[in-house]
Amino acid sequence: MFLNWLYTVLTEIGIDFNAFTGNKDERIKAQKYCYILGKFYNLPIDGSFSLYINGPYNSKLADTLYGITRKKSTINTVEIDENLRGVINRITEVFPANDPNIVNILEIYTTYDFISNHYPNWTDEQRSNELQRLKGHLPEFNNIVNNLVSYQQRLAA
Incomplete structure (x- = not known):
């Protein structure tokens, strides 16, 4: 049942x-969307996220996602309740998959969020410096960073 639910939501x-x-981009996007879903819908995933090369990563989630691809022919879509529909709409509005x-964007946003949640006593400058160190090499880094607050506000609305 959970695979059906997760497949439906991510699709x-x-x-x-x-x-x-x-x-690889689809795998990164799936992990990051699940990270964001966890914040808004308490996604019931085994394991936890840790900071990895491409941002927050959950190895048990990766196994689940690969399981979906292996069993895709037997997975059925499920009904999405109104609350979750609102969450999906908000996420796709802020982070459209076809951008x-x-x-x-997802890698930088989720990395910054992860840092903020795991190091709450850090100053904004410390968080920004760590994000620059980890993700400063990515294209459009400065433009994306300039929109972090906007992404956060739009997701929380």
């Missing part, structure tokens, strides 16, 4: 499970 958001196995920079 609605824009994850292409046909491309998942051979496309050409979406992988970098």
Whole structure:
């Protein structure tokens, strides 16, 4: 049942499970969308996120996502309740899957959020410096960072 639910939600958001196995960007997007879903819908995933090369990563979630691709032919979509529909709409409005920079946007946003949640005593400058150290190499870094507050406000609305 959970695989059906997760498949339905991620497909609605824009994850292409046909491309998942051979496309690193789809795998990164799926992890980051699940991270964001966890904040708004208490996504029931085993394991926890840790900071990894491409931002927050959950190895048990990766196993679950690969499980979806292996069992895709037997997975059925499920009804999405009104509350979750609102969450999906908000996420896709703020982070549209077809945005050409979406992988970098999600990676920077979720990394900053992870740092903020795990180091609450850090100053804004310390968080910004750490984000620059970890993700400053990504294209459009400065533009994305300038929109972090906007992303956060729009998700929380």
